[in-house]
Amino acid sequence: MLALFISRNFSRPISQLNKKAHELGNDQSSADYHNGFCSELDELNETLDKTDDKLKQNKEFQNELLANVSHDLRTPLTMIKGYAEMIRDISHEDEQQCAEDVAVIVREADRLTALVGEILEYSELQMKDTEDIMSDCDLSKIVGTVTDSFESLFSKDGYIFECSIAENIHVCGNASRLTRAVYNLIDNALRHIGADKWIGVTLKVENGKEVIEIADHGDGIAPDELERIWDKYYTNRQRDGKGVSGLGLAIVKQTIGQHGGMCSAVSEVGKGCTFRLELNKL
Numbered sequence: 001m002l003a004l005f006i007s008r009n010f011s012r013p014i015s016q017l018n019k020k021a022h023e024l025g026n027d028q029s030s031a032d033y034h035n036g037f038c039s040e041l042d043e044l045n046e047t048l049d050k051t052d053d054k055l056k057q058n059k060e061f062q063n064e065l066l067a068n069v070s071h072d073l074r075t076p077l078t079m080i081k082g083y084a085e086m087i088r089d090i091s092h093e094d095e096q097q098c099a100e101d102v103a104v105i106v107r108e109a110d111r112l113t114a115l116v117g118e119i120l121e122y123s124e125l126q127m128k129d130t131e132d133i134m135s136d137c138d139l140s141k142i143v144g145t146v147t148d149s150f151e152s153l154f155s156k157d158g159y160i161f162e163c164s165i166a167e168n169i170h171v172c173g174n175a176s177r178l179t180r181a182v183y184n185l186i187d188n189a190l191r192h193i194g195a196d197k198w199i200g201v202t203l204k205v206e207n208g209k210e211v212i213e214i215a216d217h218g219d220g221i222a223p224d225e226l227e228r229i230w231d232k233y234y235t236n237r238q239r240d241g242k243g244v245s246g247l248g249l250a251i252v253k254q255t256i257g258q259h260g261g262m263c264s265a266v267s268e269v270g271k272g273c274t275f276r277l278e279l280n281k282l
Helices: 002-022 039-089 095-127 139-157 175-191 248-258
Strands: 135-138 160-165 170-173 198-206 209-216 262-268 272-280
Touching: 039 095, 095 248, 135 139, 135 175, 139 160, 139 170, 139 175, 139 198, 139 209, 170 175, 170 272, 175 198, 175 209, 175 248, 175 272, 248 262, 248 272
Parallel strands: 160 198
Antiparallel strands: 135 170, 198 209, 209 272, 262 272
């Protein structure tokens, strides 16, 4: 009798956990487990709950991503297909027109590549189960290298990069992530640059913080939008014919947050804006 009593009481929580395991990730789960039978099963239940939460978060993120960027993926693909058909059917005998059509295809292919890159990067940030490896990073070198790469590409078209990069600034962080954050900010400034084609890049130490500032003389951002520009898929500024996925600044914010830092922006409509990253000193 004792053995029968123990087996029945032991099988009940096992059955509950089995049902919960089969319903992992479901929006509506009916499985219920009552703690207290034994510590090992309680720990297993806690693990299943954490796994369930993670699966639901990933599912929600995937649905949200699909809903928000499907249009942006479709647009460049439509352009590439359309201009390729024009070359095939109309402009293949006109060398100048053909070159112009090819240029559109290349531009849209670059846009599509950048879009996919942002989606993959943000997805990786959202779905990582482990922390990035942090080490001593030369922030002066990171900011200087990223700026130089943009300057070498755009200076021939009259773009002006005014740099004030302090030397020997180091931070404990992930060099790859920080490089991407600086890249995204300069890329964002280029998309919204003013008629003077000026971009300011600053790295300094201020009030015990290591500060990166990227400035432009573009149209600026309205005060009621300044806090929202860091949100994923916020589109008023990003997609006004200039942005990519609406994820660029969200990647910056999440990266800097993972480094214990802060992001902010100041702007005056019609005069440009300055994006500011603050990181703790090494």
